[in-house]
Amino acid sequence: MKKLSVLFAAVIMVVSVSMAKAQKLATVDVMGVLNAMPEKKKADAEIKTFLDTKQAEIKKKADAGQAKLKLYSEEAPKKTADENKAREGELQKIQEEIAQMQEKAQKDLQGKQDVAFGPIEKKLNDAIEKVAKANGYEFIMDANSAAFVYKGGADATAAVKKELGVN
Secondary structure, eight states, rough: OOHHHHHHHHHHHHHHHHHHHOOEEEOOHHHHHHOOOOOHHHHHHHHHHHHHHHHHHHHHHHHHHHHHHHHHHHHHGSSOOHHHHHHHHHHHHHHHHHHHHHHHHHHHHHHHHHHHHHHHHHHHHHHHHHHHHTTTTTEETTTOOOOOOESSSSOOHHHHHHHHTTO
């Protein structure tokens, strides 16, 4: 355990030294920039409309299923066992259809988000890279998550691996 903490300290020192040597470090509020982009606002509205439509379709099917369930429950004592079993199967089929609709809607939503937000993400990344190069920034981090959104500086991975004696 002691060796692990010494190893961790060594890695932190190597990373700290490389960060200290970095000429410039900047941050950017990625979500703030995205939310200010008209393309993002338009894509959000399209996604919301799509989602609302799919939810309405699923709700309509679920409401129809609930109505049948209520009717079948009321009529069950007057029906034969075979009729009730057939109705039970019909209700189960409706539940399966609703589950399939939900699953398909989720997949469609993911695809629609990928198509809508892909160009926006590329445009943002291109702008960040252009600003980084124009201002000499070697690293730009997301101000909200501390994740790197641009890395132009040297990579210390190989040096750390060499120091640790690993490949």
